[in-house]
Amino acid sequence: MEHYDAIIIGAGQAGTPLAKRLAEAGKKTAIIEKRYVGGTCINDGCTPTKAMIASARAVYQARKATELGVEVGAIKINFEKIKQRKDDIVNQFRSSSEKGLKNTKGLELIFGTARFSDKKELTISLNNGSEKKVTAEWIFINTGAKTAAPDIEGLAEINYLTSTTILDLETVPEHLVVIGGNYIGLEFGQMFNRFGSKITVLEKSSGILAKEDQDISSALTEILTDEKIELITDVKINKIAQDKKHINITLTSGKTWKEITASHILVATGRTPQTADLGLENCGIKLDDKGHILVDEKLETNIKGVYALGDVKGGPAFTHIAYNDYAIVYRNLIEDTNYTIHDRPVPYCMFTDPQLGRIGISEKEAKEKKLNYKVAVLLMSYVARGIETNETLGLMKAIVDADSKKILGAAVLASEGGEIMSVLQMAMEGDITYDRIRYCVFAHPTYSESLNNLFMNLDK
Numbered sequence: 001m002e003h004y005d006a007i008i009i010g011a012g013q014a015g016t017p018l019a020k021r022l023a024e025a026g027k028k029t030a031i032i033e034k035r036y037v038g039g040t041c042i043n044d045g046c047t048p049t050k051a052m053i054a055s056a057r058a059v060y061q062a063r064k065a066t067e068l069g070v071e072v073g074a075i076k077i078n079f080e081k082i083k084q085r086k087d088d089i090v091n092q093f094r095s096s097s098e099k100g101l102k103n104t105k106g107l108e109l110i111f112g113t114a115r116f117s118d119k120k121e122l123t124i125s126l127n128n129g130s131e132k133k134v135t136a137e138w139i140f141i142n143t144g145a146k147t148a149a150p151d152i153e154g155l156a157e158i159n160y161l162t163s164t165t166i167l168d169l170e171t172v173p174e175h176l177v178v179i180g181g182n183y184i185g186l187e188f189g190q191m192f193n194r195f196g197s198k199i200t201v202l203e204k205s206s207g208i209l210a211k212e213d214q215d216i217s218s219a220l221t222e223i224l225t226d227e228k229i230e231l232i233t234d235v236k237i238n239k240i241a242q243d244k245k246h247i248n249i250t251l252t253s254g255k256t257w258k259e260i261t262a263s264h265i266l267v268a269t270g271r272t273p274q275t276a277d278l279g280l281e282n283c284g285i286k287l288d289d290k291g292h293i294l295v296d297e298k299l300e301t302n303i304k305g306v307y308a309l310g311d312v313k314g315g316p317a318f319t320h321i322a323y324n325d326y327a328i329v330y331r332n333l334i335e336d337t338n339y340t341i342h343d344r345p346v347p348y349c350m351f352t353d354p355q356l357g358r359i360g361i362s363e364k365e366a367k368e369k370k371l372n373y374k375v376a377v378l379l380m381s382y383v384a385r386g387i388e389t390n391e392t393l394g395l396m397k398a399i400v401d402a403d404s405k406k407i408l409g410a411a412v413l414a415s416e417g418g419e420i421m422s423v424l425q426m427a428m429e430g431d432i433t434y435d436r437i438r439y440c441v442f443a444h445p446t447y448s449e450s451l452n453n454l455f456m457n458l459d460k
């Protein structure tokens with residue numbers, strides 16, 4: 001039985017930097033990883049998807065080049081090269097993270113699967129087949145999440161794709177049906193559509209991006225439909241069956257019965273925390289009804305000295321949130337600060353094209369909270385930078401407090417929407433009110449310059 005000051009389970013987006021910093025602070029530290037260093041983000045999430053989306057955007061831009069007076073000839077997809085480029089980037093990020101851990105003094109990287117065998121004791125099934133028992137003063141759980149399969153008749157019997165397995169495809173699917181019209185499903189749907197697949201997205205709500213405002217959902221619906229992506233909403237899938245050649249899906253959309261024949265199905269209906277095999281019953285750590293680990297505002301579980309970080313604890317599931325969890329825990333434990341997750345900003349960006357950058361509350365939430373708010377909207381077709389670069393799809397939208405003039409939230413569906421949203425996020429964090437932004441001097445002609453006009457619209 002070896003004893004450590006700190007053990008981290010999972011080399012994800014919180015665990016990896018935390019392990020390094022704790023070891024650098026003089027703590028005897030071990031990090032246990034059952035698969036690849038870097039977790040979902042580097043290996044099956046942000047990195048590979050954004051690398052492949054870049055290829056899909058190049059296809060789209062090549063097709064649109066003629067609108068800018070550039071004739072490019074026939075466009076050919078070399079999917080093998082697209083996949084290789086993605087794999088190379090993933091391998092580069094993974095191996096540099098792994099090297100970073102291995103080169104840190106006082107830090108041991110252990111490849112294996114960890115389970116609690118007591119309150120502060122873990123049994124590790126090492127990837128080499130043997131077993132090891134370890135104890136620690138502090139234990140940090142950073143085991144992330146995995147695809148959740150919905151309860152649909154016949155789904156378990158077929159060979160469906162997840163956001164992980166779809167990244168290993170060697171060829172472009174002929175007809176990909178995506179179950180779930182949210183961030184992951186829409187990013188993959190648009191990407192494979194641009195690579196040449198026929199895409200059908202099945203969404204159970206009345207529109208895609210059910211949590212966002214109606215005007216944002218409608219604008220993206222129009223953009224994706226114009227790209228010939230089929231979006232079917234109000235869907236209840238009755239049955240899925242696979243024969244030697246095809247997958248058949250029977251469904252109702254509203255009151256209409258439909259049958260769809262597909263070559264592939266991607267399940268993108270949500271993710272479930274990886275807590276089931278952690279032996280949490282052996283240490284009494286409490287979970288919510290979806291299996292997420294319950295934590296307090298400083299990310300400590302009900303067991304003193306045991307913390308949970310990232311997707312495994314529930315709430316917003318993003319890399320930057322997992323990374324911020326690390327920063328909070330590290331600074332509180334080592335630098336004696338008093339940070340909490342309460343009221344931290346939760347920006348996010350969906351990397352469809354155009355992107356959807358989001359921060360703060362939506363109009364829907366402002367209405368529900370009965371706030372005294374105003375809404376500023378600017379269509380991208382009125383943005384000089386957008387017109388000049390032929391990127392006129394989407395809109396910028398901001399929710400402001402009518403009394404204090406503070407920005408409460410924004411949704412930027414635009415080319416570089418994530419960057420424009422970040423400018424508004426900085427304004428929110430610095431309490432820069434909309435009447436000041438209206439006259440801020442931004443460089444011309446940038447997208448951010450249009451924030452002048454966005455807020456100019458408010459008093460018309």
Ligand SMILES: Cc1cc2nc3c(=O)[nH]c(=O)nc-3n(C[C@H](O)[C@H](O)[C@H](O)COP(=O)(O)OP(=O)(O)OC[C@H]3O[C@@H](n4cnc5c(N)ncnc54)[C@H](O)[C@@H]3O)c2cc1C
Nearest residue numbers: 010012013034039040041045114143144310311317318319
């Ligand atoms: C397709 C896709 C695209 C995404 N795109 C974005 C994006 O653009 N931007 C964004 O912010 N977020 C994105 N995300 C979400 C992001 O990847 C996650 O929020 C982030 O990786 C969570 O990090 P984490 O540290 O909580 O866990 P993870 O990164 O999932 O790491 C958990 C690690 O724990 C290991 N592990 C689990 N159980 C054990 C065990 N018992 N013993 C040892 N090791 C264990 C796992 O193997 C894994 O390596 C995307 C996700 C997906 C699926």
